[in-house]
Amino acid sequence: MSGGREIALLGGSFNPPHVAHLMAAWWALATQGVSEVWLLPTFRHPFGKDLAPFEDRLEMCRLAARALRGVHVCGAEAELAADPLVGKTARTLEHLAAKHPDHRFALIVGADILAETAKWYRWDRVQALARVIVVGRQGHPPVPxxxxxxxxxxxxIRARLARGEDVRGLVPEKVLRYVEEKGLYRG
Known part of the structure; x- marks a missing residue:
């Protein structure tokens, strides 16, 4: 890693992005000394879960990111679509480090993820390529x-949308409008 600006990556399926994602991004910007936060939607879920189309999730991330200065969207995983390791954080970090050698990277993860790192592809490589920033999540051990x-x-959120229930307050307004216009997550 070089000595340039540090970019915090907030990866996920963003299926759909919600307000806790934005809270994590804002907290990292406000307290972790990072220059920017990049929302990084996975192209293909690393554990094989079904996802809304990548382009829809990318656009929802763009809409969500508009709410916060310093938050941007990175579609780098689409550049790795043909790579058998697409969706693996270590591979994505290697790609970003090569593409942006002037940046340092941090990775924002929730406390709920820490128990799952043994399942991750090359967690040791992830830690070598990025400073790991852990944010707490209700229902999991606190993070000092x-x-x-x-x-x-x-x-x-998807389950509520499929049942026709209201999710205002959980999803950014522009994202919810997009979901409704596209008919995503309806039962």
Whole structure:
């Protein structure tokens, strides 16, 4: 890693992006000394979960990012679409480090992810390529110096949308409008 600006990556399925994602991004910008936060939607879920089309999730991330100065969207995983390791954080970090040698990277993860790192491809490589920033999540052990973000779940949001329930307050307004216009996540 070089000595340039540090970019914090907030990766995920963003299926759909919700307000806790934005809270994590804002917290990292405000407290972790990073220059920017890049929302990084996965092209293909590393554990094979079904996702809305990548382009829709990328656009929803763009809409969500507009709410916060310093938050941007990175579609780098689409550049790795043909790579058998697409969706693996270590591979994405290698790609970004090669593409942006003037940047240093940090990776924002939720406390809920820490118990799963043994399942990750090359977690040791992830730690070598990026400073890991852990944000707390309600229902998981507290993280010293980090807030506990609300336990908002994209899975629950999708289920509520499929049942026709209201998710205002959980999803950025522009994202919700996009979901409704595209008919995403309807039962």
């Amino acid at each position: 110096g980090a807030p506990d973000l609300p336990a908002i779940s994209s899975t629950e």
